[in-house]
Amino acid sequence: MSEFTASAHEALLEEGVAKQKTAEKKSMSHQIFSIFLFCLGWSPLVLSLAVKNPRAMLTGAAGAALSSFCLSGIFYKIGGTKVWPKIMDISFLSTFGILTILAWTLPVDTVGNILPFLDVFIFGGFALTIGAAWACFRLRFMDQMMLDYVSDEELSHPSIQHIIVRTTQMFLVGFTLMAVIAAVNGTLSVTGNNTNTLRIVLLVLEYSILGIMLTIAHWLYPEYIASEKGMKMIGDKYPDECAAWNAANPDHEWAY
Known part of the structure; x- marks a missing residue:
């Protein structure tokens, strides 16, 4: 029966450590990306409070909602999350998508009455x-x-x-x-x-x-x-x- 040499043991040990470090890095990267997606997911709400121009604000918020929706889908595909699409992403995307269309089709005065x-x-x-x-x-x-x-x-x-x-x-x-x-x-x-x-x-x-x-x-x-x-x-x-x-x-x- 063949036995592992000391060098073989060391190689296996190094391989195991390398796999563990890779898994830890993947886990850390997933956590960082998850935090980024959480912040991006709520960014339309921040934009709605920070940007004064109605059309720019609604368009930016819709773009942020679309980005969050798409990036969440990518994160789902690589195994970073177990579910997609998220209820919050759907709600933000539909709400700001509709409001953006209205903002660019309705008169400015009407949009001003909607914003409150x-x-x-x-x-x-x-x-x-x-x-x-x-x-x-x-x-x-x-x-x-x-x-x-x-x-x-x-x-x-x-x-x-x-x-x-x-x-x-x-x-x-x-x-x-x-x-x-x-x-x-x-x-x-x-x-x-x-x-x-x-x-x-x-x-x-x-x-x-x-x-x-x-x-x-x-x-x-x-x-x-x-x-x-x-x-x-x-x-x-x-x-x-x-x-x-x-x-x-x-x-x-x-x-x-």
């Missing part, structure tokens, strides 16, 4: 897209968020399913509320009953809801569910589902 209601279109579009995806395709908004961070087995765990349902409901209600606040702000502006202070207060209130929702969905609620108190709540609320999951995945670290 821009956030109504954006966040109302979010609420409509999230609701339609859930009602028509059984696709919950947070399903897409969770898929890239947990395994298929973990995705089916009652705790993850609970987080997905509750946070999707939160985003649906929150985006609807943001659209309502934006509608009030826009109506007051168009009718000449708004003041600069009131406009800023309503705008801060509107975007505070967005910040609160993102904080709860990505940090606070998952942390609570992962705590001892949260897991006890899941066990008490879904005893049959937990028992079935444990039986199907007895070797998983979450099983008990």
Whole structure:
């Protein structure tokens, strides 16, 4: 029986280290690209707040939404994400695509009257897209968020399913509320009953809801569910589902 020489062992070891470093670099590059796509995905919203020229702003936002949509597709093809297209990308692309067409076809005065209601279109579009995806395709908004961070087995765990349902409901209600606040702000502006202070207060209130929702969905609620108190709540609320999951995945670290 032949044996490996010392040089052969060293070669195999070097090959293993090289493969590990390649995997780590790939993982790091995927993480960096994922962060870039997250920022690019929200960039249309930033442009809508920063750029004053209506046509330039809407065209730039539509271009950013299209870029995010296409790059997300490429990222999906190379295995960087498990799902495409994203609900948020579809909503941004359709909303700003339609508004850009209107901006270049309607008179400037008409476009000026539409702009105070821009956030109504954006966040109302979010609420409509999230609701339609859930009602028509059984696709919950947070399903897409969770898929890239947990395994298929973990995705089916009652705790993850609970987080997905509750946070999707939160985003649906929150985006609807943001659209309502934006509608009030826009109506007051168009009718000449708004003041600069009131406009800023309503705008801060509107975007505070967005910040609160993102904080709860990505940090606070998952942390609570992962705590001892949260897991006890899941066990008490879904005893049959937990028992079935444990039986199907007895070797998983979450099983008990």
